[in-house]
Structure formats: C-alpha cells, structure tokens
Amino acid sequence: MNLKSNEPFWLLKNGLVASYPSLKSNEECDVLIIGGGITGSLIAHQMIEDGYSTILIDKRELCNGSTSATTSMLQYEIDVPLYELKEKIGEKGAVLSYKACSEAIDRIEKLTKIIRSKAGFKRKKSLYFASKKKDTAWLKKEYEARKQNGFEVEWLEAEQILEKFEFENTYGGILSKQGASIDAFQFAHELFMHNAKKD
Numbered sequence: 307m308n309l310k311s312n313e314p315f316w317l318l319k320n321g322l323v324a325s326y327p328s329l330k331s332n333e334e335c336d337v338l339i340i341g342g343g344i345t346g347s348l349i350a351h352q353m354i355e356d357g358y359s360t361i362l363i364d365k366r367e368l369c370n371g372s373t374s375a376t377t378s379m380l381q382y383e384i385d386v387p388l389y390e391l392k393e394k395i396g397e398k399g400a401v402l403s404y405k406a407c408s409e410a411i412d413r414i415e416k417l418t419k420i421i422r423s424k425a426g427f428k429r430k431k432s433l434y435f436a437s438k439k440k441d442t443a444w445l446k447k448e449y450e451a452r453k454q455n456g457f458e459v460e461w462l463e464a465e466q467i468l469e470k471f472e473f474e475n476t477y478g479g480i481l482s483k484q485g486a487s488i489d490a491f492q493f494a495h496e497l498f499m500h501n502a503k504k505d
C-alpha cells in the first residue's frame with residue numbers, strides 16, 4: 307500500500323466537484339475575495355449572509371490549494387499552547403483566542419446542518435500526548451491552564467492511554483472533548499454551490 311503520494315488526497319477522492327466560469331468583464335461588487343479555498347468559502351458565505359454583493363476569484367480551479375490536502379482535523383488548539391500564549395499576550399487575549407477557536411467548531415457544525423453538508427462532519431475527541439518524558443511537565447501545565455479556563459479536558463496517564471487507545475510509549479496526555487473532523491475540500495465546494503445559487 308502506498309502511504310505517501312504527491313497528489314492531494316481530497317482532490318483524488320472527490321474529483322472535480324464543480325467548475326466556475328472565468329471573470330471576463332469588469333464587474334462591480336462590495337467585496338472581492340481573492341482565493342477560493344476553505345477560508346474564501348467561509349468569508350464569502352458570511353459576506354453574502356450579511357447582504358454584501360460578493361465576487362470570489364481564484365487563479366485556478368477552486369479548492370486546489372492546501373484545502374485539498376488537509377488531514378481533516380478541526381481542533382481548537384492553535385500552534386502556541388495556552389499557557390505560553392498567556393505569557394506572550396496576557397490572559398484575556400489568550401483565553402479569548404482559544405475560546406474563539408473552540409466556538410468556531412460549533413459554528414462549523416451548525417453551518418454543515420444549514421447547508422445539509424455531506425462533507426462528513428463528525429465530533430471527535432483529541433489526544434495531545436507526550437512522546438518524551440521531558441515534555442510531560444509543560445503538557446501538565448497546559449492541561450491546568452485549559453482546565454482553569456473551562457475547557458473540557460482530562461489528564462490521562464500513560465497506562466490509561468494504553469488501555470483506551472492502545473498507544474504505547476507515551477508519558478501521559480491531554481484528552482480534549484472539543485474537536486471534530488470534516489472533509490474541508492467537499493465542505494468548501496458545498497459552501498460555494500450554496501452561495502452561487504443565491505446569485
């Protein structure tokens with residue numbers, strides 16, 4: 307079995323879902339969005355919801371950028387741990403930023419229902435585990451920071467991780483309730499089709 311490929315998985319799985327005409331004349335709009343991946347699809351959706359006449363352009367077929375290559379995880383964790391972000395920008399901003407990411411998952415779920423998405427949104431827990439003993443200390447600090455700020459997290463010891471998930475060689479980790487997965491390529495296309503119909 308080939309585990310590695312140069313081709314983006316979601317593009318191969320879904321094929322060419324939809325194609326749109328090129329912009330060949332001058333047009334007026336309130337908002338012009340450049341780039342038709344998951345970001346452009348969500349911004350376009352919001353702009354149209356808010357009543358702005360919106361045009362979205364892309365230099366190639368829609369969703370052929372990194373949106374076609376994701377591992378489909380929707381997590382509220384950003385790249386900087388909460389405890390570290392607090393030190394960098396202060397508690398209020400750090401917590402707000404983590405809460406906004408968490409709420410985004412709920413909003414995406416709502417949106418999948420509104421547009422009757424078939425992109426396979428599924429609620430999933432996530433496990434952030436230490437693969438080296440030296441990482442346990444800061445990961446525990448991160449667990450405390452999330453717990454104190456109301457995130458639904460649980461600390462699992464290595465034996466519990468082995469028992470629940472059959473992962474060996476861990477040194478404990480944070481189990482987060484909030485999380486999901488989705489085919490972002492399909493979802494972005496669905497949003498484009500949903501909103502293009504309103505034209």
Ligand SMILES: Cc1cc2nc3c(=O)[nH]c(=O)nc-3n(C[C@H](O)[C@H](O)[C@H](O)COP(=O)(O)OP(=O)(O)OC[C@H]3O[C@@H](n4cnc5c(N)ncnc54)[C@H](O)[C@@H]3O)c2cc1C
Pocket residue numbers: 340341342343344345346363364365366367368369370371372373374375376377378379380381
């Ligand atoms: C292997 C991989 C796995 C990933 N896994 C995850 C994951 O599990 N979860 C997660 O949240 N994120 C993941 N990501 C990140 C995620 O894919 C990106 O953050 C997301 O797809 C970005 O979407 P986007 O719409 O901003 O960009 P893109 O999907 O790249 O779309 C940008 C679009 O802009 C167009 N464009 C660029 N420049 C111009 C121009 N000058 N004129 C006209 N058009 C232009 C491009 O053609 C493209 O279509 C992963 C990324 C990769 C590569």
